[in-house]
Amino acid sequence: MTKLQSHGREPFETVDRAPEAQAEGFATVRQAHESEMAEDYVELIAELIETRGEARPVEIAERLGVKPPTVTKNISRLKAAGLVRREPYRAIFLTDAGRELAEACRRRHRIVVEFLLSLGIDEETAERDAEGIEHHVSTTTLEAFEQALKQFRNHE
Amino acid sequence: MTKLQSHGREPFETVDRAPEAQAEGFATVRQAHESEMAEDYVELIAELIETRGEARPVEIAERLGVKPPTVTKNISRLKAAGLVRREPYRAIFLTDAGRELAEACRRRHRIVVEFLLSLGIDEETAERDAEGIEHHVSTTTLEAFEQALKQFRNHE
DNA sequence: GACAAAAGTTAGACATGGCTAACTTATCTA
């Protein structure tokens, strides 16, 4: 399980990556930021539909900690992106695409949270950090988290 | 090492957090986004000064994958924030505050990368994901990562 | 059913962090 020393370099040594690789990394982060809003919203909408029966702007605003006009604007962006269905003044529904995205996000979110918990981190912190981390976890890393979780479960 | 079952709930169960707690979490993420630019820049500037002797906008632009005018604009923001010293058309220097921030960021970055590597993730992915993850890792989580790293090192 | 309260929208502002085009300054080299 520990590849640490097998990379042929000391831990904590600064890696000198090719500038293009580094640039690509930052580009990836910027792209992630662009999809964060959509991901947070559909994830929350799915959660609200499940637990509350419907997703209402006022509730979304409260949960996200933003004001209602922000939600209105962002929901219409999601509508334009084909992720939600919606009539003015009515509740918000997910399209198939929205539901798929929501499912993927919720799965990823759960894995990140569980992984952090398995490190002994408290729930509040795990949830809070996961909110930020989840958008930057590649498939590779997510699989590694799942793998590590399995290990933890076996060894307890 | 595994607190997983001791939290008194099933793994992969959706947590129903208080709306305010959830909102606070999203607020934390938004705040992190605001400091990301500064952190990425000072981190990179420190790296360039160390490896290249000086930090030049053209190099920063190349490494971050942005255009030179973007760098100019952001550097003046950093200057306004007291993180860098700088004369027009000259190289960029860190202030004491900038150096401190850079050090903290680089340390955090290294820990995140090492931690991901210790999970068996390849270097390219580890670096790339760390770039995004590092800004959302609380002190608590960072400590947990360090702790886990120590464990891995002992057990290999 | 009318009216008050709650929910939602619209309009317009602002900061952030990208960009291109055009200009200025610095550096290199013949």
Next chain:
DNA sequence: TAGATAAGTTAGCCATGTCTAACTTTTGTC
């Protein structure tokens, strides 16, 4: 040292995501 090239800046544009103030629609209650 002059001229070309590279580096850096300025101006002005755009999208994102937030806000407040004011308005409209819906809901709930008497």
